[in-house]
Amino acid sequence: MPVFSRPTHxxxxxxxxxxxxxxxxxxxxxxxxxxxxxQKDGFQILQEHVSTAAFHNSKQRxxxxxxxxxxxxxxxxxxxxxxxxxxPREAWIAWLNGAAGAGKSAICQxxxxxxxxxxxxxxxxxxxxxxxxxxxxxxxxxxxxxxIIQLFPETKELIVHSIESHPLIFEQTxxxxxxxxxxTPIRRLQISDTLLFIIDGVDECTGYDVQIDVIxxxxxxxxxxxxxxxxxFGSRRETQIQMAFNARDMGxxxxxxxxxxxxxxxxxxxxxxxDRFDDxxxxxxQRKRLKPEWPAAEHVQQIVDKSSGQFVYASVVIKFxxxxxxxxxxxxxxxxxxxxAGRATPFAxxxxxxxHIFLQxxxxxxxxxxxxxxxxxxxxxxxxxxYFFDITADDAESMLAPLxxxxxxxxxxxxxxxxHASLPDFLRDKERSQxxxxxxxxxxxxxxxxxNAASNRFKTLWEDxxxxxxxxxxxxxxxxxxxxxxxxxxxxxxxxxxxxxPTWPKSVLDEIRKMDFGDxxxxxxxxxxxxxxxxxxEYPTLLVHIMSEFTTVTKEELGRRPRPVDQSxxxxxxxxxxxxxxxxxx
Numbered sequence: 152m153p154v155f156s157r158p159t160h161x162x163x164x165x166x167x168x169x170x171x172x173x174x175x176x177x178x179x180x181x182x183x184x185x186x187x188x189x190q191k192d193g194f195q196i197l198q199e200h201v202s203t204a205a206f207h208n209s210k211q212r213x214x215x216x217x218x219x220x221x222x223x224x225x226x227x228x229x230x231x232x233x234x235x236x237x238x239p240r241e242a243w244i245a246w247l248n249g250a251a252g253a254g255k256s257a258i259c260q261x262x263x264x265x266x267x268x269x270x271x272x273x274x275x276x277x278x279x280x281x282x283x284x285x286x287x288x289x290x291x292x293x294x295x296x297x298x299i300i301q302l303f304p305e306t307k308e309l310i311v312h313s314i315e316s317h318p319l320i321f322e323q324t325x326x327x328x329x330x331x332x333x334x335t336p337i338r339r340l341q342i343s344d345t346l347l348f349i350i351d352g353v354d355e356c357t358g359y360d361v362q363i364d365v366i367x368x369x370x371x372x373x374x375x376x377x378x379x380x381x382x383x384f385g386s387r388r389e390t391q392i393q394m395a396f397n398a399r400d401m402g403x404x405x406x407x408x409x410x411x412x413x414x415x416x417x418x419x420x421x422x423x424x425x426d427r428f429d430d431x432x433x434x435x436x437q438r439k440r441l442k443p444e445w446p447a448a449e450h451v452q453q454i455v456d457k458s459s460g461q462f463v464y465a466s467v468v469i470k471f472x473x474x475x476x477x478x479x480x481x482x483x484x485x486x487x488x489x490x491x492a493g494r495a496t497p498f499a500x501x502x503x504x505x506x507h508i509f510l511q512x513x514x515x516x517x518x519x520x521x522x523x524x525x526x527x528x529x530x531x532x533x534x535x536x537x538y539f540f541d542i543t544a545d546d547a548e549s550m551l552a553p554l555x556x557x558x559x560x561x562x563x564x565x566x567x568x569x570x571h572a573s574l575p576d577f578l579r580d581k582e583r584s585q586x587x588x589x590x591x592x593x594x595x596x597x598x599x600x601x602x603n604a605a606s607n608r609f610k611t612l613w614e615d616x617x618x619x620x621x622x623x624x625x626x627x628x629x630x631x632x633x634x635x636x637x638x639x640x641x642x643x644x645x646x647x648x649x650x651x652x653p654t655w656p657k658s659v660l661d662e663i664r665k666m667d668f669g670d671x672x673x674x675x676x677x678x679x680x681x682x683x684x685x686x687x688x689e690y691p692t693l694l695v696h697i698m699s700e701f702t703t704v705t706k707e708e709l710g711r712r713p714r715p716v717d718q719s720x721x722x723x724x725x726x727x728x729x730x731x732x733x734x735x736x737x
Contacts, residue, residue, distance in 0.1 A: 196315075197311070200321050205278070205294050216254070216260060222422055227261055230245065230258075235269075242403075243381050244370060244382050246385075249387070249388065252463025252571070253462065254410065254463075255351065256352060258410075259277070266347055271347055272303075276291050278352035278356045286357050293328075299337075314332070338378070351386075353366065354392060416460040420455050454486075459573070463501060468486055471485075508554060512550075520592065520595065521567075527593065529620055533548065538608070539599065593626065593627020597625055604646050622661070625662035635668050638674060641681075643682055643686075644685070
């Protein structure tokens with residue numbers, strides 16, 4: 152007969168027959184099944200859905216971008232006055248918008264810090280596409296609600312109770328979360344202090360539809376102006392976001408702040424550069440090697456000009472120049488293109504931004520073609536570009552729409568306007584732009600030019616619309632068999648307008664002469680003969696100028712009989728003598 156002694160119990164020990172008196176058990180097997188669960192409270196659930204990296208003061212956002220001292224003062228003051236109501240409240244939502252790299256996030260960061268310093272309650276969410284904890288809509292409401300609890304502790308009980316009453320609240324719609332966890336608690340407690348929400352980088356939230364939903368949902372709850380809440384959105388001027396802010400119900404509650412020339416961006420960039428170069432001369436390990444006059448004022452101005460009013464370019468330059476392991480003067484020469492970059496990547500951050508934007512484009516081949524035509528050539532007219540590619544101007548504008556953060560189509564002047572002067576540099580540089588490089592598109596553009604010429608498409612254009620940049624396209628083209636076949640069938644009658652420009656024949660023939668089609672110069676000789684026969688017949692008054700441009704011979708020399716020359720088409724004397732012979736032919 153087994154005898155049981157009373158064991159020493161631990162907290163998690165299961166007692167058999169704990170209430171029995173003198174038990175007697177004969178044999179048997181005993182199995183204990185224990186099941187213990189701990190239910191999370193609402194505040195724990197809330198914290199699990201918060202993105203701490205999205206706070207304006209998150210430690211994960213190491214040295215977040217903020218406005219340089221004494222810059223952006225006008226826009227910062229305008230925003231602060233709007234928040235605190237120093238100006239009559241006409242809008243409950245402000246949209247700070249601008250091109251990529253214009254400094255929107257820096258302004259939003261500075262607005263948050265200035266407002267908090269002056270006693271304004273601020274809750275923020277900074278989207279960032281490369282951070283999976285803050286590149287979706289999912290943590291937005293939880294993150295804002297958590298900050299509201301910190302700002303207004305009396306809201307904690309209501310918010311936590313709502314979560315416990317709706318344990319799956321974060322699986323519900325964005326609108327439901329906003330109403331239950333933010334709007335209702337604020338209304339019930341009749342909070343009177345102004346609360347500023349800063350939602351920066353809406354364009355970096357995954358999904359165009361989701362971006363629109365964020366904007367429209369917030370705007371809906373602010374329609375009546377009965378909440379002590381104002382919202383500052385920061386984003387690029389992307390098409391879908393423009394549509395959301397242009398909606399009819401936004402008309403009476405929206406304040407737009409485009410970062411354009413009204414805020415003296417170039418002066419601010421100049422000040423930023425001068426101050427930061429001074430810092431480099433004071434703190435850099437190699438500062439003693441820098442000349443007192445470094446950097447030259449014109450070099451600083453070049454950076455300002457290349458920035459095109461966008462802080463990102465100037466910021467990238469300063470980061471590269473100030474690298475502790477390199478000489479700042481040498482680094483600046485690399486930026487200016489005076490020294491080979493080698494393994495250095497002065498524009499890596501800027502290039503990553505450009506690449507991300509171009510990766511969003513669906514019909515990238517067509518878009519790069521339009522940009523190559525505009526950048527490599529001299530015609531920036533959207534209608535003319537569209538005509539060259541046999542599409543409508545509307546189609547061209549739609550294709551370029553995903554790039555509105557770096558360029559836009561000016562409706563008044565019907566032209567493509569680049570927000571960044573550095574963008575063409577990026578697109579021309581194969582190492583930087585990689586698959587987006589346009590420098591290798593010269594062959595396609597040249598082939599299309601000759602096809603358009605053969606079909607007489609150029610003859611219907613006005614003088615200022617006709618593309619005269621064949622020489623530029625040829626300079627980027629490869630001597631393919633397809634291109635040679637088209638050129639062999641070209642006659643000046645296909646583009647008679649081109650020959651009213653004295654320098655055009657010389658430029659085109661110069662580029663053809665440099666190309667090796669493997670035919671011992673046959674194509675060059677044939678095209679030279681056709682062109683100069685045509686010029687002599689149709690433009691006799693321009694003949695002397697054209698010949699002198701091409702051969703450098705004087706007017707008096709044109710009448711002399713040529714002397715025997717070497718047959719190499721590369722020899723200058725041969726070219727001169729051949730032209731003289733053409734002139735004497737009737």
